[in-house]
Amino acid sequence: MQTLTIHDAIGQAIAEEMRRDPSVMMFGEGVATKRGDLLQEFGNKRIRNTPLAEGIIAGAAVGASAMGMRPVIDLLFAPFLTLAMDELVNSAGKLRYLSGGQFKFPLVAMAMTGTGWAVGAQHNHNLEAWFVHSPGLKVVMPSTAADFKGMMKTAIRDDNPVLFFVEMAMTYETGEVPNGEHLVPLGRAAVRRTGSDITLISYGKTVRACEKATSLLAEKGVFAEVIDLRSLKPLDEDAILASVRKTGRVLVVHEANRMCGVGAEVAAIVAEKAFDALKAPVLRLTSPDVPAPSSYPLELAFAPQADAIMAAAESLLVQSTNKAEPALAVNAG
Structure with missing residues (x-):
C-alpha cells in the first residue's frame, strides 16, 4: 500500500494510463501547470493548458475521441460545465448511439464540486444529477483515494464518455492506495x-x-x-x-x-x-x-x-x- 492525496492518486492513474496507451492525452484549464510531472514526462503534445473556453475544450475532446484518442479534460469547477452542455450532452452522450455503434467516444471530463473552499455559488454547484439524467453519459463521484485512482483508470479505458466529479474539499486528503495495477469497476457501490x-x-x-x-x-x-x-x-x-x-x-x-x-x-x-x-x-x-x-x-x-x-x-x-x-x-x- 501507498499513502497518496486524492490529487496525486488521480495524477498517478492518468500517468499509468498514458504510459500504457499512447492514445491517452490530457488538456484543460491549468492542467499542465497543476500537473507539471505529467508535462515533464509526456511533453506538451499530450499534456497542455487551454484557454478558458469550456465548450471548445469539450468539443475538441469529442472530436479527438471520435478520431481514436482517449482525452481526459479538466474543466475546473462544476458550474463551468454549463458552458459545455451541448458538447457533453448532445455530442459526447449521443453520437455513439447515433452512429449505430460504429464510433466510440472515450473521454473523461473532470470537474470539482462541493463545499469546503468557500468559492461561492458560481464556482460551487452540485450538478451531478443533470448528467445522470443525460443518456449516453456515465457519472462517478468517489470518496476515497483508492477509488479515485481505480475509477479514473477504469473511466479512461471505457469506450463511453464519463463525467468524473472531484469534491474540492477532499483534493488533498490522504488515503491508502494499492500498489501496482488497481482498477475499480463502474456501476458497483x-x-x-x-x-x-x-x-x-x-x-x-x-x-x-x-x-x-x-x-x-x-x-x-x-x-x-x-x-x-x-x-x-x-x-x-x-x-x-x-x-x-x-x-x-x-x-x-x-x-x-x-x-x-x-x-x-x-x-x-x-x-x-x-x-x-x-x-x-x-x-x-x-x-x-x-x-x-x-x-x-x-x-x-x-x-x-x-x-x-x-x-x-x-x-x-x-x-x-x-x-x-x-x-x-x-x-x-
Whole structure:
C-alpha cells in the first residue's frame, strides 16, 4: 500500500494510463501547470493548458475521441460545465448511439464540486444529477483515494464518455492506495460500514459525514450500514436493495439539493422494488434549494453534517417504532 492525496492518486492513474496507451492525452484549464510531472514526462503534445473556453475544450475532446484518442479534460469547477452542455450532452452522450455503434467516444471530463473552499455559488454547484439524467453519459463521484485512482483508470479505458466529479474539499486528503495495477469497476457501490438497523446511502464527501454519524449512533446502540454509491451512473441497484432488505430503514444523504437529485432516484428504486421490506418511509437529507454560500461557516450549515444525519436516522427509528406519520424529506439548512 501507498499513502497518496486524492490529487496525486488521480495524477498517478492518468500517468499509468498514458504510459500504457499512447492514445491517452490530457488538456484543460491549468492542467499542465497543476500537473507539471505529467508535462515533464509526456511533453506538451499530450499534456497542455487551454484557454478558458469550456465548450471548445469539450468539443475538441469529442472530436479527438471520435478520431481514436482517449482525452481526459479538466474543466475546473462544476458550474463551468454549463458552458459545455451541448458538447457533453448532445455530442459526447449521443453520437455513439447515433452512429449505430460504429464510433466510440472515450473521454473523461473532470470537474470539482462541493463545499469546503468557500468559492461561492458560481464556482460551487452540485450538478451531478443533470448528467445522470443525460443518456449516453456515465457519472462517478468517489470518496476515497483508492477509488479515485481505480475509477479514473477504469473511466479512461471505457469506450463511453464519463463525467468524473472531484469534491474540492477532499483534493488533498490522504488515503491508502494499492500498489501496482488497481482498477475499480463502474456501476458497483461499496459498503463502508456494516449494520443491521438502518442504511445510510451517500456518495462523495458526505460519505465521511455518514461514517462519523454511524460512530455516534453506535454509542447509542444503533448500528447503521453505510453504502457509498461512488458510481452514480451506472447505479448499483443490487447493493442498495440488499442493504434495504437487511435493515428496513433508508436515509439517503447528499450535498446536492433535494429536488430531482440522485436521492430521489434511490428513493424511487427502493419504493418500487423493496417496499415490502421498509419499516418506515425513505428519508432524504440534502442541502437546501438555494445557491451555495461563500462563507465557510455558512457552508458547514448548508451541507449535511454528522449531527444532522444522526438526528434524521434517529427520527426514522422512532417512526418505525411508533408508526407515526413521517416527514418525507428534510434539508440540512
